[in-house]
Amino acid sequence: MAIREKLARLVARMHDTPQYNAQGAVLFVDLEQRTFVKKYLPLEVLRNFLGGRGANMWLLYNLVEEERAALDPEIPLIFGAGVLTSSMPSATRGNITSKSPDSYAILDANAGDYFPSFLRCHGYDHVVLFGRSPGWTMLRISYETAELVDAAPYVGLNNLNMSAAIARDYNCVEREDMALARITTSGENQVLCSGIMGGVKSIWARGGGGAKMGSLRVKAIMIHGAPKDLQPLQPMVKYNKVIGKKIISTSVIKNALKMVGTPFLYKPSRVLCALGTKNNQETSWKPTLDADNFDPYRPGMDGCYLCPVHCRNQNDLTPEAQVGWGASALKGLTGNASYDKEQASVEHGKQRSYNGIHNDGQYDKYDKGDGPEYVTLGKFGPMIGIQEPEQVLRLNNILNDLGLDSASTGSSIAWAMELYQRSIITQKETGGLDLTWGNYPVIEQLLFMTAKREGFGDTIADSARAVERGKYPAQALDYRMTVKGLFQSDPHDARILKAFALGLSVATRGMDHLRNRVTLEINARINDDAAFKTALYNGPVSAAPNSYEGKEYAVRKCENNYAVGDSVGMCRFNTKLFNSPSLPDLTDFATQIGALTGQTFAEEELDEVGRNVTGIERMLNFRFGLRAKDDTLPRRWFEEALTEGPFAGEKVDRAEFDGMKDRFYHLTGLNAEGTPALEWHEKLSRLISGFAVRVELPRALPGAPEKVVIIDENVSDLTALRAALLRKLPEAANDLNDSTWNMAVNGNMVLSGEASVPIASGDRVRLVPIIAGG
């Protein structure tokens, strides 16, 4: 069924007016036919999936055809803001959702800055794009107005120039009366590791959103006009103060994030010897990239809409820069170096030494910018052998302008460098580029080539899919640091921290720490208080970082908390369990959801919503062909032990890992294929598609370990149900096509005329092998 038919069925289940206070609309945009439909989601979506990421998944599930390729224009790209986005301190975020062209899983990326808040304030919770625009277009939204305007004049512009051009042409100022989600040349060229930019640095990074938006020929979405509150915020005001105080009084926020931003995390990973280095062949790197080495280039901090933290460290390498913000802020913070406390007092006394990238006193636009985050620092530092902070800053600024996901792009380059080191590729394949570790001029050049898909840049642009696109031999897969086809986000090498490792393996969008990272696994104060830790994670979790015991509880609880955080629009850094146990939690979110929407939630209900969101994501991944075997880790982490540091010799034991994963499945309510088990699956199916038919199988089949399958595609007759069953379980096609397997509907055997046998939600179907007699 094509997307327009699916859409027609979907909007018939939606509403013309808001179903609760402060609900925003869903705007469906058919880019090919240039038509708009505006509807409101049913209340049960809020009750079971909230908004943002959760409701995005609900929309995707109802609209996606799993057999289509990710860049097919009938696969939608969905923008969504959280329920509390723009209404609560640090609730600034929104997600984009689709099928990923970069990985084999869902595409789901989260970003803040001002766009998600502006979207909400203009009255929209979600924008759904599909169809390929005949020419390059920009969607302009201004309250009741939505129009597609010609974007041809903007084609070829990268991030900084694109924002400036829109500000010039529409006489507006970004973040005052305009917010812009835009792609750069890398998105136009469908670079698989390209993101969608939401500001100077803000990016929906993971999964290839830039390529997806480029495939639809959408250059930008512009929200035009100063934001207005959806409704008076008076009921939220007093408790917003409580939440704001909670955030800024948390020590990691106050002492680290507000002062230097996320690069403070570099030192703890370095001290632990758990820093992904040279494509994770090593795990230790230079102290030259400790956060204090950036002090001479840090003029200040910036932040997202209505956030009290402002964690975004800015950089300025030019001689006239007024710098020094956050200088020495980390000195003496022992929590930042828990495995070698003497490191807490170590400062490098770094002085400004930059004289232009060619040391000739010449500066350009890439000598100033926002960032880096710890991810960029790790991926464009140790991962590719760079040790000078000035080089990392410059690469960071180039990445921001080119709209590249630093995690996937850095990993793609690191992968190429290891292949080059091992002579699996040579200068014949690289077009003469010398991919020696740390070769800065080549790396800078390669970024621009990647955005243009020029020369060897075309290989980097194919990201983790370079083998299947014929760029590398199959042998290269042995060194690809991915899960579900997505390169790791976090620079942290998780061979030591087993909850971290489990999280990376089961994360629904691939190898990414932001879905479930158990940061506090290494917090000594928490590990010393078993009762506190048990309460924190709803179960006993071993205090030993490298133990496998109980880690499933920690990952499960983090997945729930973070899924809810994304669905209300809360920043991960300010959500309980990511950085601290004292940050805003589900009870805080429930209080403000109630104040804003009038809908009451208990903490346990929100916890269940978190599980639901990951449940629907697993159901989507199942439709995309992922199974339990894909919840795994790169080969290297199972087979190669760490060679240095306090945990030298550590790796991931396969049997222990499998046991931990099984316990996680059981705790979560998943079957042996990693998808929601029968009762939960049926419940979710009814909530998502409004349709669920149980199909009992004669025996367990590949992909169906429970001998029962839920069909949640709204089929009208038995023939259509057979087809849906084959789509659901392609690996069981031989059995399902067995002509000796008949069907019984609600106990009545059907021997002929399946096309005329109607099927309705709630029916029970059995596949019955014919028993030959005689």
Added chain:
Amino acid sequence: MAMLITDLCITCDVCLAPCPNKAISAGEDIFYIDPAKCTECVGHHAISQCVKVCPVRAIVPDPAHRESKDELKAKYDHLQALKAA
């Protein structure tokens, strides 16, 4: 009129840096705007920067310091002259 920081203030300090007139400082319990220095960003920006960034919407027009746009512009010119002197 000048802007006023109410007792909703959480002292997060994000209003300090964007203030073009350096009119904001830390008070005993909450932050404080010097009405003699506040032009509501007239002369600098289309909208008040402190209002734009305050995460708890604690900043409102100060009823005790009502000024027209012209008066705010005159205040801006005066502050600029002091700065240049």
